[in-house]
Amino acid sequence: MKHSILIHPDPRLKKVCASVADLSDKLRVLADDMLETMYGAPGIGLAAPQIGVMDRLIVLDCEKEEGVAPKPLVMFNPEIISSSDETNVYEEGCLSIPDQYAEVTRPRDVEVQWLDRDGNLQRQTFDGLWATCVQHEIDHLDGKLFIDYLKPLKRQMITRKMQKLKRELARD
Numbered sequence: 275m276k277h278s279i280l281i282h283p284d285p286r287l288k289k290v291c292a293s294v295a296d297l298s299d300k301l302r303v304l305a306d307d308m309l310e311t312m313y314g315a316p317g318i319g320l321a322a323p324q325i326g327v328m329d330r331l332i333v334l335d336c337e338k339e340e341g342v343a344p345k346p347l348v349m350f351n352p353e354i355i356s357s358s359d360e361t362n363v364y365e366e367g368c369l370s371i372p373d374q375y376a377e378v379t380r381p382r383d384v385e386v387q388w389l390d391r392d393g394n395l396q397r398q399t400f401d402g403l404w405a406t407c408v409q410h411e412i413d414h415l416d417g418k419l420f421i422d423y424l425k426p427l428k429r430q431m432i433t434r435k436m437q438k439l440k441r442e443l444a445r446d
């Protein structure tokens with residue numbers, strides 16, 4: 275089932291999410307719903323608070339090559355174990371901040387540990403777009419958005435555009 279995605283500004287996008295204590299079937303269904311919502315958007319990552327669920331759960335799939343099988347990842351309680359000193363700049367966007375893009379500098383490689391949907395502890399190093407995406411999504415679990423990395427003026431400009439968009443959507 276697809277969920278609607280919260281648009282910034284929303285207090286739920288600014289909160290720190292709670293760790294998942296037990297993997298239940300309900301949470302697995304939620305993860306599947308999040309993947310469906312992400313692919314439908316379309317997007318390459320989605321965090322639970324973006325659909326108003328305050329749990330530490332993210333989904334992502336940065337495989338973009340045509341004709342290649344999708345590579346969905348479901349991460350409960352994801353944690354960055356280590357990050358490289360080398361950085362990378364990507365033009366980022368966010369499903370909660372539609373049609374707004376800006377360059378963000380982040381560590382180029384990150385080692386991430388998480389619980390997969392079967393409750394197994396996984397650990398993997400990500401680079402390229404995957405590294406940027408996983409950092410962006412984990413930020414969501416701590417109430418942080420990519421625009422928080424931008425200069426205040428730029429951030430305010432984007433926030434005002436989103437407030438206007440939300441007013442327009444509320445009218446329809």
Ligand SMILES: [Zn+2]
Binds near residue numbers: 367410
């Ligand atoms: Zn986002």
